[in-house]
Amino acid sequence: GMLWTVFLRWHYQEPAAEMAPVAKVGGLADVISGLGKALQKKGHLVEIILPKYDCMQVDQVSNLKVLDVLVQSYFEGNMFNNKIWTGTVEGLPVYFIEPQHPAMFFSRAQYYGEHDDFKRFAYFSRAALELLYQSGKKVDIIHCHDWQTAFVAPLYWDVYANLGFNSARICFTCHNFEYQGTAPARDLAWCGLDVEHLDRPDRMRDNSHGRINAVKGAIVYSNIVTTVSPTYALEVRSEGGRGLQDTLKVHSRKFLGILNGIDTDTWNPSTDRYLKVQYNAKDLQGKAANKAALREQLNLASAYPSQPLVGCITRLVAQKGVHLIRHAIYKTAELGGQFVLLGSSPVPEIQREFEGIADHFQNNNNIRLILKYDDALSHCIYAASDMFIVPSIFEPCGLTQMIAMRYGSVPIVRKTGGLNDSVFDFDDETIPMEVRNGFTFVKADEQGLSSAM
Numbered sequence: 001g002m003l004w005t006v007f008l009r010w011h012y013q014e015p016a017a018e019m020a021p022v023a024k025v026g027g028l029a030d031v032i033s034g035l036g037k038a039l040q041k042k043g044h045l046v047e048i049i050l051p052k053y054d055c056m057q058v059d060q061v062s063n064l065k066v067l068d069v070l071v072q073s074y075f076e077g078n079m080f081n082n083k084i085w086t087g088t089v090e091g092l093p094v095y096f097i098e099p100q101h102p103a104m105f106f107s108r109a110q111y112y113g114e115h116d117d118f119k120r121f122a123y124f125s126r127a128a129l130e131l132l133y134q135s136g137k138k139v140d141i142i143h144c145h146d147w148q149t150a151f152v153a154p155l156y157w158d159v160y161a162n163l164g165f166n167s168a169r170i171c172f173t174c175h176n177f178e179y180q181g182t183a184p185a186r187d188l189a190w191c192g193l194d195v196e197h198l199d200r201p202d203r204m205r206d207n208s209h210g211r212i213n214a215v216k217g218a219i220v221y222s223n224i225v226t227t228v229s230p231t232y233a234l235e236v237r238s239e240g241g242r243g244l245q246d247t248l249k250v251h252s253r254k255f256l257g258i259l260n261g262i263d264t265d266t267w268n269p270s271t272d273r274y275l276k277v278q279y280n281a282k283d284l285q286g287k288a289a290n291k292a293a294l295r296e297q298l299n300l301a302s303a304y305p306s307q308p309l310v311g312c313i314t315r316l317v318a319q320k321g322v323h324l325i326r327h328a329i330y331k332t333a334e335l336g337g338q339f340v341l342l343g344s345s346p347v348p349e350i351q352r353e354f355e356g357i358a359d360h361f362q363n364n365n366n367i368r369l370i371l372k373y374d375d376a377l378s379h380c381i382y383a384a385s386d387m388f389i390v391p392s393i394f395e396p397c398g399l400t401q402m403i404a405m406r407y408g409s410v411p412i413v414r415k416t417g418g419l420n421d422s423v424f425d426f427d428d429e430t431i432p433m434e435v436r437n438g439f440t441f442v443k444a445d446e447q448g449l450s451s452a453m
C-alpha cells in the first residue's frame with residue numbers, strides 16, 4: 001500500500017532580509033509579514049529569521065529579549081558566536097541574529113548598499129541555518145527570499161543534509177531578478193560552500209561572466225522556485241531574466257509565478273490609525289476629509305475639493321520609470337491637478353534630480369515632492385489621493401497599486417509584470433466590466449502615460 005503523510009501543521013521557517021514594519025525597504029518587507037500572517041492563520045507554525053540590524057525599528061517588536069544560548073557559525077575558516085534575540089512582530093515569532101564578528105555586519109546604519117553586502121548575507125544565511133540545525137527543530141519548509149538568503153539552498157543540500165538535518169524542503173522566492181548577488185567564485189568558500197563543486201555552468205556559475213551567482217544557486221538547489229506574479233514569471237523566461245532565462249527554462253518544471261497580495265489588516269482604511277478619518281467603500285466621506293487633511297499638512301491649495309490629487313509612492317530607481325514619474329508631475333501641473341510624490345532614492349543622481357524638481361515647484365501650491373521614507377505619510381497619501389500612478393519599466397508584482405485600490409484610489413499603471421495581473425483597463429472591452437479597475441498603458445513613453453492620465 002501507499003503511506004500518506006499529511007502535514008496539517010507545517011513548520012515554516014522564513015529567513016529574509018526585510019520584514020515590515022521592523023525592517024522595511026520595499027515590498028519584500030510587506031510580503032514577509034503578510035505571507036507569514038496568512039500562513040499562520042491557516043494553522044501553520046511560521047517563524048521568521050532576520051539579521052539584527054542596528055537601524056531596525058525596535059519599537060515594533062514586542063517582548064524582544066536575548067536568548068541564553070549562543071549559536072556558533074562558520075565563516076572564512078573560523079567559528080563566530082551569534083547572539084540570538086527573539087520577539088514578536090505582527091503576531092509572528094521572529095529570531096534576530098546578531099553576529100559577534102569584528103566586521104559588525106549589521107551595524108552599518110542601513111539595510112543594504114554596503115561594499116560587503118555579499119559577505120554580510122552569506123554570513124547571515126549560514127548563521128540562520130546553523131540556528132535551525134542547533135535548535136533541533138523539525139522544519140518542514142524553509143522559504144528563502146531573494147539573493148540575500150539564496151545561499152541557504154545550496155548550503156542546506158550540500159552541507160546540512162549530510163549532517164542528518166534533512167526533513168525540510170526548500171522554497172525560494174525571487175522578488176526581483178534585477179538583484180542576483182554575484183561575486184568571484186572563491187568568495188563562495190566564505191560560508192563553507194565548496195567552490196570547485198559549485199563553480200560549474202549547471203550549478204552556480206553565472207551564465208554570462210566568470211563569477212558565481214547566488215540566485216542561480218537557489219534556482220538549481222531549491223525544491224520549488226516562485227516569483228511574484230504570473231506575467232513576471234513569463235517575462236523572466238526571456239530578457240526579464242537578466243541572464244537567468246536559460247537556467248529558469250532548464251528548471252521550468254519547478255518554477256511558477258504566484259501573485260502577491262497585501263496585508264489587508266495593515267492596509268485597511270476602515271481601521272487605519274494614521275488616517276484623520278477612517279472610511280470604507282460604502283462611505284467615502286472620510287476620503288474627502290483625508291484629502292483635506294493632507295492638503296493642509298503639505299500646504300497644498302484647498303479651494304477646490306474636487307481638484308484631482310495624483311499620488312505616487314516609490315523607491316526612485318530606474319525600474320520605476322523615473323522619467324515617466326517626472327513627466328507625470330509636469331503633466332499634472334499643466335492639467336491643473338495636484339500631485340504628491342513620496343519617494344527616496346539610493347542613487348545619488350536620481351535623488352538630486354528630484355530635489356531639483358522639488359525646488360522648481362517650491363512655490364507651486366499644487367505640487368509636492370517629499371523625498372524620504374515615511375510610513376505614516378504613505379498611509380495618508382493612499383487615503384487622500386484620487387488616482388495613483390505606477391509607470392514602471394518592469395514590475396515583478398508591485399504592491400502600491402494594490403494598496404491604492406484598497407484605499408479607493410484609481411491606479412494608472414504600465415502594463416507589465418504584476419501590474420498586468422492586477423490592474424485591468426476601464427476601456428478594455430475584451431474583459432468583463434466588473435473586473436475593470438483602473439487605467440493601463442503599454443508603451444513606456446510620455447505619450448502612453450499622458451493618454452492614460
Ligand code: ADP
Binds near residue numbers: 313
Ligand atoms: P518595491 O518592492 O520594488 O519597492 P513594491 O510596490 O512591491 O515595490 O512595494 C513598495 C512598498 O514600499 C509599499 O508598501 C510602499 O508603500 C512602500 N514605500 C515605497 N517608498 C516609500 C516611501 N518613500 N515611504 C514610505 N513607504 C514607501
